[in-house]
Amino acid sequence: SQQGEEDPQALSIQEGENATMNCSYKTSINNLQWYRQNSGRGLVHLILIRSNEREKHSGRLRVTLDTSKKSSSLLITASRAADTASYFCATVTTGTASKLTFGTGTRLQVTL
Amino acid sequence: GAGVSQTPSNKVTEKGKYVELRCDPISGHTALYWYRQSLGQGPEFLIYFQGTGAADDSGLPNDRFFAVRPEGSVSTLKIQRTERGDSAVYLCASSPGTNGELFFGEGSRLTVL
Known part of the structure; x- marks a missing residue:
């Protein structure tokens, strides 16, 4: 189950614009992670935010977490064509011993 | 190699056949995960190993699916009496500890005809 x-499920923007993706989840979590997947490839970890953190940055990535609303957002600034991929949020539910559960993903298309 | 290795990368089989998919995790990683991903969907959790033991197998869809990790390193996912609905990409991931990031392999694409 997801x-x-x-x-959104899909997002199309032009190079240089910012891309924002949102994730909602259902349970109490230990942490929330974002992953990227290029077509036909494995997933690559981008960033992890713990339940007691509200915001985290990594390069052009900014992640926020609102545990009261059970939601997170991923912002990619100054997007590049190479950012074209699917992006997934994943959560570790409290008490589930590291079981990481993924969302349905956002397909991002960055055009020149 | 430095990353998670999965073999075969592609497997085509006939309905009813038995299939084994292999995962070689990053050396020293104690945690190993199997996920299944259908087209256009997110990865679906199957099973998680901590060392040699299955810490959580709640995602295995039925008793046709079984996974082992006998020496706490390489893992094999076994599917008996394959069905067309088993067609998907099977992803393996490993992690050095708990609750941290996962390192994924490139996946094994299974097609059941």
């Missing part, structure tokens, strides 16, 4: 729902 824990998270990403919104």
